[in-house]
Amino acid sequence: MADAQTTRLCTQIIRSQFGPLTANVASILLTRGRLTLPQIVRLTSLKPRTVRASILVLVQHNVLWHAQTEDEGEVLEVNVEECLLRLRFGRFVSQAGQLFGDAGAQIVQLILDHGKLRPPDIVSELSLGDAKAANVYSQAIHALVTAAYLKPSTILSHVSPRDKRIRYEAEEKAKIAGFPTAKELREARETAEARLKREEEEAEKVGLKRKAKEQKGPRSAKRKAAEEEDIVDPTVYFRVNCDKFNIHVRNTLIVKAVKERFNDGAALVLDTTLKVTESKQKNVLDVRTEPVSVSNIAVSLSDQEELASGLILKTKNPSNAACIKDYLGMLSCADNPTAAGRAAAFLSFGASKVQVEFETVCKRLRRRVLESVTRERHGPEGVRILRLLLDTGKMDEKQISKVVMIPGKDVRPLLALMSAESLISTQEVPKSADRNPSRMFYLWHVDLQKAYSVILGNLYKTLYNIGGRRQAEQEEPMLKAVLEKRERSDVSQDEAGLMSRLELDMIKEWEAKQEKLTVLEMRVEESVFILRDLGVFGFSED
Template sequence: MTDTNTANLCEQIIRTDFGPLTGTVVKVLLHHGRLPLSQIIRYTKLKARTVRACILVLVQHNVLWHAESEIDGEVLEVNVEECLLRMRYGRYVWQAEQLFGKAAAEIVQLLLDHGKLRPPDIVSQLSVYDPVKGTTLYSQALHKLVDSFYLKPSTVLSHISPVDKRIKYEKEEKTKISGFPTAKQLREAKETAEARLRREEEEAEKIGMKRKAKDHSNHHKSKRKALDENTVDDDVFFRVNCDKFNIHLRNKVIADAATERYNSYAGLVLRATLKATEAKQLSLFDPRSDPTSFADVATHIAEDEDLAGGFVLSSSKKPSHMSLLKEYYGILAAADNPTPAGRAGSFISINGSKVQVEYELIGRRLKRRVLETVARERHGDDAVRIIRLLLDTGKMDEKQISKIGMMAPKDVRPLLTAMSAESLVSIQEVPKTADRNPTRTFYLWYVDLQKAYSVLLVSLYKTLYNIACRRQAEEEEPSVKAVLEKRQRSDVSQDEERLLTRNEREIIAQWEKKREKLTVLQARVEEAVFILRDFKAVGSDEQ
C-alpha cells in the first residue's frame, strides 16, 4: 500500500496511458496492497477476462510485480517507481536521439510502447518500409544501445517483488549473529542483504550479449586467428534501462547547479568532466565518479570555447587552456577554503592530476536547497534561518533558537509550530522525571531530514497530480474540446488557416499557451522530485 497522493498520481498515469479499466485495476492494488487475482476481480467488479487482460498489459510494461504468499499463493503488487518513471519517457527518447541518432530513438520509443521485445521483433517492426537498409541500420543501433547498457534484458527477477527476497536475505544474515544483535550488526546485515540482491540482479542482466567467434584470415592461409565479437542475443527480451537514462538527468542537474553558483564556463568544465567518465557511469548509487585526468577532460571541451571569458584577467597575456582548466578545478574543489564547510560546498575532489565529481556531496546539498526553498515559500526567510541553525548546531530548545537566531520569542513559537505541522522540523521530548510531566520536560527542536524529504516528496506528487488534472480539465472544456476535435479532421489539419475561423484559432492559441505553462511547471516539479528521490548515492545518515 502507498499513500493517497502517490496512489492518485500512479492511477492517473496508468489511466492516461492504458485506459480506465487498467486504471481501475491499479487503483485497487494501490489502495489495498498486494492481492491475488480472485480478490482483484472482486474489488474491481469487472469481468475476470477483462482483469486478466489488464494484468497481462501491466506485467508486459513492468508495472506489476509477482510475489508468492504462503496464504494466498501468487499475488500481484504495483511497482510504484516504475509507474512514476513513465513521466520521463519523452526525455529518454530525446536523450537516445542525441546520443545515438534517430534510429536509436525509434528503438527506445518502440520498447517504451511495448514494454519489452526481442531483437528480431524490434528490427522487423521498424524496418518494414526498408527491409534491406533498415535491417542493418536498426541492428547496429540496437547493438549500440545494448552494449552501452541503455537497454537491459528482462529477467525473472525483474518481475518478482524484491521486498520478499530482501526480507529473506536479511533474516538469513541475522541468524548468523550470535547473542543479542547491536544496531551496527543489524545495519550491516541489511547492507549485506541489499548488496546480495543487487549482485543477483547484475548477474541476471548479463545475458543480453553473447560471444560469437569469427575467423579472419590474411594472405597466408597458415596464419588464422579467431576473434571474439559481441552480438545481441536474439532470444532475450529487452527493456529500457531507466537508471542509465537517469544518469544523464543527474549530470544535467549537477552541471546546472555549477552554472547557477559560478558561471556558464564553470558549468561547461563540470559538464566536460562528467562527459569524460560517462561510459563508466552505470549506477546512481555511486558516491563519486571514476577518476579522470585533466588532459582527458580537455578533449571534451570544444576548441572554440574560450574559458578565459569566465575570469577577469589582470594582465593582457592570455593563459593557456590547461592553466584555465586548473583554475576552474580549484574553484569547483573549493581549494581556497580547506575547511569542513568548504569541503561540503565543493563539486569535485582533486588527487594529483586526477579529478572526481562528488555525487554524494552535491546531492546532499541540492536536497537541502529544495527543503530551504519550500520553507521560504511557505513561511518566509525566518524559517530558513531556523532550519540552517538547527542543521548546523543540532537539537536546541525554543529559547536557544530565539537567542542565537536573534528572533523575538513571540515569533519563534508559532513559526516552529507551523513548520512542525508540515514535518519541516521535529521535536524531541527529554523528561526530567519518570512521570514525564510536561512541566518537567525539555522540548528540543531538530530537523529530521529523512522525514522532511519524504513529506516533501509526497507533496510534490500531489502537485504533479493536480497539474495533470488541470491539463485534462482545460482540454475537456466544451469550447476547447469542440475545436480540438475539429482540428483532428484530415481536411482541417491540412489547411487550418482557411478552414478554422479566427475565433477557433484564438481558442487553440490560448489552450496551447496554457498547456505550455503547465508543461514547464511540471518539468520544474519533476526536477525537484528527481533530486529528492533519485540521488541514491546519499545515505540515510544525512544529519
C-alpha cells in the first residue's frame, strides 16, 4: 500500500496515459494493497473482461507485479517506482538521442510507448520496409542492448523482488539448526541478497547470444569459425533499463553542483572523469566510480585549450596535465585534510588515481534540498537553526538561542513551526522515573529520515497539483474547441489560413502555459530524484 500523496499521483499518471478505467483498477490496488483478480472485480464494480484488459495493459507496461501466495493464489501489486518513473520518460528519450542519435531515440520512445517489444517488431515498425533503414535500426538496437540501456524482460522482472527476498531468507533460515543468532540471521539475509542479485544478472544475459562470424577467404569453407560475436536475440522482449538512464541524471546533477561551486573548468574535468568510467557504472547504488588515472583524463581533455582560464597560476602557459591536477586537488579538497574537507569533497585523489565519491556528494545534495525548503518557508533564521542541529546534534532551546544569536522569544515559535512541518523533531529526556512532563528536558534535533519523507510527500503533492492544473487548463471550453479544430486534417495543414487570430493567440498562450508547467514539473521531479533515487545510502551525515 502507498501513502495518500503517492496514491493520488500514481492514479493521475495512469489516468492520463491509460484512461479512467485502468486508473480505477490501479487506485484500488494502491489503496488496498495486493489483491486477487476476483477481489479487484468486486471492488471496482467493473466487468471482469474490462478488469482483465486493464491488468494486461499495466503488466505490459511493467506497472504491475505478480506474486504467488499459498493462501490466495495469484495476487497483483502496483510497482510504485515504475509508475513514478513515467514522469521521466521524456528525459530518457532525449538522453538516448544524445547518446545514440535519432535512431536510438525513436527505438527508446517506441519501447516506452509499448512497454516491451522484440527487435524484429521494433525494426519493422520503424523502418517501414526500407532495407537501409532496417539496418540502421538493427545496429542501434545492438548498441542499446550492449550498453545495457535496453534489458530483457523475463518472468523474474514481473515478480516483486520483496517476495523473492522474503522467500529466500526463509529458505536460508530453515537451514539453521536450533535458535538462530544475530550473526546467522545476518548471514542468511546476505546470502538471500546475493542469490537475488545473481538471478537478476543471469536473467539480463539472455538478451545477447553468441554467433560465429563469417570467415572470408579461400580457406573459410574448410575450417570452422574460430571467432564469435554477440547478436541480439530476436525472440526476447526488451524493455528500457531506467537505472542506466538514471545514471546520466545523477551525473548531470553532480556536474551542475561543481559548476555552481567552482567554475566551468572544474565541471569539465569532473564531467570527463564521469564519462571515462560511464560504461562501468551500473546504477545509482554505486558508492563511487572505478579508479581512473590522471593520464586517461588528460587524454580525453587533450583538445581543450581553456582549462587554465579558471585558475590563477604563476606560470603563463601551463600544460593541460598541470591544470587537471590542480582542478582535481580543488575537487578533492586537498587543502583541507579534515573531516569537514572530506565531507565537502567531490572525489578522492591519491596515487594518481581518481574516484568520484557518489555517496558523499548525494548526501550533500539531499541536505541542500532540505536547506532550500527550510529557507523558503522559514527564512535564513530557520536555516541557521537547521545547520546548527545537523552539525552538533541534540540541543535545548536556550542553547540554540545562544548559539544562533536569536532572542528566545523569536526562537520558540520558530522551533514550533519547524517541528510542525517535521523539519526538526524533539527528544524527551525525563528527570525522574515517573516521566512527568513538567520534569523533563526537551531536546531539539533533526530526524533526517522523517524530514526527507515529509518533503518527498509534499513534492508528490506538488506534482499532482501541476498535473491537475495542466488538465484544468486543457479542459477550458473555448480552448478545448480550438484544440479540437486544430486537430482536423484540413486545419493542421494550413493553421494560419483556416484559424482566426484570436484562435492562434489562444493556442500560443496555452503552449506558453504548458511550457512553464513542464519546466516546473522537471524541477520538482529533479528534487524527487535527489531525495528518492539518491537516498539509497542511508540518512547518516557523518
